[in-house]
Amino acid sequence: LLVVSGRLAQQKGLDLLLPMxxxxxxxxxxxxxxxxGGGEIRYCERxxxxxxxxxxxxxxxxxxxxxxxxxxxxxxxxxLIPSIFEPGGIVALEALRYGTVPIVRRTGGLNDIITDFNxxxxxxxxxxxxxxxxxxxxxxxxxxxxxxxxxxxxxxLVKNCMLCDxxxxxxxxxxxxxxxxxx
Numbered sequence: 001l002l003v004v005s006g007r008l009a010q011q012k013g014l015d016l017l018l019p020m021x022x023x024x025x026x027x028x029x030x031x032x033x034x035x036x037g038g039g040e041i042r043y044c045e046r047x048x049x050x051x052x053x054x055x056x057x058x059x060x061x062x063x064x065x066x067x068x069x070x071x072x073x074x075x076x077x078x079x080l081i082p083s084i085f086e087p088g089g090i091v092a093l094e095a096l097r098y099g100t101v102p103i104v105r106r107t108g109g110l111n112d113i114i115t116d117f118n119x120x121x122x123x124x125x126x127x128x129x130x131x132x133x134x135x136x137x138x139x140x141x142x143x144x145x146x147x148x149x150x151x152x153x154x155x156x157l158v159k160n161c162m163l164c165d166x167x168x169x170x171x172x173x174x175x176x177x178x179x180x181x182x183x
Contacts (some may be wrong), residue, residue: 001032002141003076003100005069006091008039008047008062013082013105013137018046020082020134024141025054031145034059034076036068073098078144081110082129082137089113092126093166099158102126103140113166117157119147125160 006012024031035047035058044062051058061068069091073079079095081104089109092102096113104110106128117124127144129136148154 001034001076002078002080003033003072003095004035004037004080005072005095006037006081007064008035008037008043010040011084011086012039013084014039014043016082016084016105016132016134016137017080018043018050020138020141021050022053023134024138025050025057028145029057032057032059033080034061034072036061036065036072038062038064069094070098073100076100077148078103078141080141081105083107083110084132086110093164096125096161096164096166099162101144101157101161103137103144104128105132105137106130113164117147117160119150119153122153122156123160124157125164 004017008014021033025033047058047060047062051060073095078101079091081092081102083105084107086108089112092104092110092113095102102110102114102125104114104126110128114126114128115124116128117126127140129140147157
């Protein structure tokens with residue numbers, strides 16, 4: 001189960017998501033997606049069209065809702081965040097807390113938060129891609145879905161996600177380390 005949560009806008013990578021989604025759902029009938037958020041009419045209309053083509057695979061909640069994301073994160077396996085630019089990455093931080101594995105485009109705050117999962121050594125907390133094209137995004141999703149099939153690796157990845165420390169206490173310690181190095 002994949003989830004998208006947030007504003008449906010160009011900044012959030014909808015121009016990468018929509019073409020990739022058509023192809024993914026056609027190729028992988030075992031994949032389902034829930035999309036939550038309000039936004040630009042053109043994206044909402046396109047999502048409704050995709051839902052009509054894949055009614056058993058697509059759930060839409062095309063309105064802002066600040067309580068529902070946590071319920072989605074607690075039940076979803078992966079969250080898709082193909083942002084074109086992303087200063088902070090708060091949605092990724094929330095998803096990590098619930099063990100929802102992020103698939104992100106490397107930009108801004110997402111670049112600081114997500115490290116690619118390495119199955120050989122069991123480190124990392126998600127999957128990423130750098131290019132602004134649907135096929136790079138698709139490749140990252142397929143890599144995540146392939147890892148999902150290995151339940152031992154997937155449990156390790158989910159545990160890694162939930163162990164991420166994004167508290168102010170952790171950040172303050174990191175800043176302190178940098179200040180000490182500079183001094």
